[in-house]
Amino acid sequence: MKKYAWMLAALLAGGCAQNEEEYLAAPDGNRITASLEAPAATRSGMNAEGKFVWKKGDAVGVMSSAQLDANICYQLDPAYTDSEQGSFIGGTTQVREGDRYYAYYPYAVNARITQERKLRMTVPAVQTYETASFPTMANPTVSVSDAPDTYAFTNTCGYLRIMLRGEATVTEIVLRAGKLHPDGIGPQQAYLSGSGDVDLTQSSPILVLNEAYGDNSREIKINCGNGVALSPETDTPFIAVVPAGSYRPITVEIRLSTGELYSYVRSGDANAIEVRRNAITTFEKIDITETPLTAVEEVEGVYTVRTPAEWNWIAVQVDLGETFEGKTVRLADDLDFTGLKFIPMGCAADYMTDMSANTNAFAGTLDGNRRTISNVRIDRTNGRGRGIVGQGKGLHVKDLTVEHMTIVGPGKWTAGIVGYANGATLENCHVKNISIDPADPDNSSGEYYLAYRIGGLVGLISGAEATITSCSVEGADIKGASIMGGLIGSFQSNAQIEKCSVDRITIHHTDKRFAEAGHYGSFDPPYYDSAALVGENTATLTVRNTTIGQWEIYDETESDCRLQQQTFTALPYVGELSGSASVDGQALTKGIPTVTTERSILGNDTQISTGASL
Numbered sequence: 001m002k003k004y005a006w007m008l009a010a011l012l013a014g015g016c017a018q019n020e021e022e023y024l025a026a027p028d029g030n031r032i033t034a035s036l037e038a039p040a041a042t043r044s045g046m047n048a049e050g051k052f053v054w055k056k057g058d059a060v061g062v063m064s065s066a067q068l069d070a071n072i073c074y075q076l077d078p079a080y081t082d083s084e085q086g087s088f089i090g091g092t093t094q095v096r097e098g099d100r101y102y103a104y105y106p107y108a109v110n111a112r113i114t115q116e117r118k119l120r121m122t123v124p125a126v127q128t129y130e131t132a133s134f135p136t137m138a139n140p141t142v143s144v145s146d147a148p149d150t151y152a153f154t155n156t157c158g159y160l161r162i163m164l165r166g167e168a169t170v171t172e173i174v175l176r177a178g179k180l181h182p183d184g185i186g187p188q189q190a191y192l193s194g195s196g197d198v199d200l201t202q203s204s205p206i207l208v209l210n211e212a213y214g215d216n217s218r219e220i221k222i223n224c225g226n227g228v229a230l231s232p233e234t235d236t237p238f239i240a241v242v243p244a245g246s247y248r249p250i251t252v253e254i255r256l257s258t259g260e261l262y263s264y265v266r267s268g269d270a271n272a273i274e275v276r277r278n279a280i281t282t283f284e285k286i287d288i289t290e291t292p293l294t295a296v297e298e299v300e301g302v303y304t305v306r307t308p309a310e311w312n313w314i315a316v317q318v319d320l321g322e323t324f325e326g327k328t329v330r331l332a333d334d335l336d337f338t339g340l341k342f343i344p345m346g347c348a349a350d351y352m353t354d355m356s357a358n359t360n361a362f363a364g365t366l367d368g369n370r371r372t373i374s375n376v377r378i379d380r381t382n383g384r385g386r387g388i389v390g391q392g393k394g395l396h397v398k399d400l401t402v403e404h405m406t407i408v409g410p411g412k413w414t415a416g417i418v419g420y421a422n423g424a425t426l427e428n429c430h431v432k433n434i435s436i437d438p439a440d441p442d443n444s445s446g447e448y449y450l451a452y453r454i455g456g457l458v459g460l461i462s463g464a465e466a467t468i469t470s471c472s473v474e475g476a477d478i479k480g481a482s483i484m485g486g487l488i489g490s491f492q493s494n495a496q497i498e499k500c501s502v503d504r505i506t507i508h509h510t511d512k513r514f515a516e517a518g519h520y521g522s523f524d525p526p527y528y529d530s531a532a533l534v535g536e537n538t539a540t541l542t543v544r545n546t547t548i549g550q551w552e553i554y555d556e557t558e559s560d561c562r563l564q565q566q567t568f569t570a571l572p573y574v575g576e577l578s579g580s581a582s583v584d585g586q587a588l589t590k591g592i593p594t595v596t597t598e599r600s601i602l603g604n605d606t607q608i609s610t611g612a613s614l
Helices: 013-018 308-319 512-517
Strands: 003-007 022-024 031-035 059-064 072-076 086-090 093-096 101-105 118-123 126-128 141-145 150-152 158-165 169-180 187-189 194-199 207-209 220-229 236-242 245-256 261-266 273-275 280-282 302-305 328-331 365-379 383-386 389-408 411-414 418-437 452-455 458-469 472-480 482-485 488-492 495-498 501-509 534-537 540-544 551-555 574-577 580-583 601-603
Touching: 059 086, 101 118, 118 207, 141 150, 158 169, 158 245, 158 273, 169 236, 220 236, 245 308, 261 308, 273 280, 302 308, 411 418, 452 472, 452 534, 472 482, 482 501, 482 574, 488 495, 574 580
Parallel strands: 003 022, 031 150, 126 220, 158 280, 302 328, 328 365, 365 389, 383 411, 389 418, 411 452, 418 458, 418 472, 452 482, 458 488, 458 495, 472 501, 488 534, 495 540, 501 551, 534 574, 540 580
Antiparallel strands: 003 093, 031 086, 059 072, 059 101, 072 086, 101 141, 118 194, 158 236, 169 187, 169 220, 169 245, 194 207, 245 261, 245 273, 383 389, 383 418, 411 458, 452 458, 452 488, 482 488, 482 534, 551 601
């Protein structure tokens, strides 16, 4: 005979009248006991020792496998406030012996468990500041028990702790984040709050946000009420409940009582920030006296940038998923990044993967307004798409000068203005004195093995058509394995170059393995596929009214092989011409005699025939 119990309460009259089975006695006091997950990790608050504790007013819901929609409410006995183990007083529910019991926190009126044992729970988009703790009622936790009156709760989220210091009063903090694409090809803007599902069949259940619920948000706000005064000598912690996951980057916007808004970015480069379930992830200290990212307001579709801090803020918005399509970013002053971190706009994906994926390209207009960005250093490992704009899609860049720029660290698709673009229009853009050295000393295949499609102005353009007008590169020192150009690294779409110029271009072929194996191992002997103007062209290229000044291409592979020109070379215009190209209406002639000097050097002093004068 099956036995039934009325858990924690008197019997329901209807159920008692219709059931002739034997019942178990109810626990004394209509109570349940809720304990903590080792090593201390539940509830709505945290005490001074960093342990998670129950807070006054906490309430939990209880259901059973027999009644998945019972959702009986139990409230914390006030005597157990700030305790790691709480006693809760509640209502009634019917359960069968042998069934499983489910409890969750915080209580929600409409909560139900599905037949698949999934429970909808919520990470609040607005969380209220608590001293050295996270907000009351913001921490979703669950418990699965074989006993009707004893529950050991498990956290379903992680916790992000932000340490602030300074002489200021904080009224609000807003968190936003990027999240790695499932294919690993670049971050996309992450959801941080709203409703999701918790699978109660898992031993360590995690709340996974579900867009289908329609209430997911890409930010979390920590509301600080009348303000939290910071100290210039000690750190003040601000803690938010955040879904577990890998984020890159995370931005922290801090609004002060003065109305000022400061924005900081963490983990904007190679390493993701890991927020683990049941763990507190602490940001490095932020001193609001340090140079922050400064938010820029949109006025009639235009974002006006006056300082490096404002530029970096715009760049972070692109990394977070704002494409700026149909909008303009306009410089109002010259930007000098001497001694300051520079953040490129856009995070490029591998062009051989699905280009429909959200890879955070800048798709707006960058109006330099005849201003100059100077003294930029980009030091980014494993970068794909590096430049003032790392990745663009159908972007328009105009009236911009970049001067004294250095790009180091391994990576491909690198240039002064745009690293990679799926279609682009550039006009009146100029790069002066740029050095690109993408060496990777840790690559066993060679320091420069994956450094290719590099240009003074643009690294790679594919997909949609490109138009380059009235642009120049003056003074470029470029190192890499292959496919390098003084103006453009590679065109893989139809393109036009008009009224442009390059001068003082030095290109170094530096990869030994490339020299010995040939281009992708398919040609013997290896060859030069770089040129003063364009490294590679695979489509239709039209060049008009364009000037090529001093240029040199060096073989520095330290190999017994010597790079040689092949029949697809059309120097000084195109290093590898597998498509078609014309200069001022005349088709380029391919096939130049092999250079066989002791250490091959091509340049203005080399006898070349291109069908067009230099």
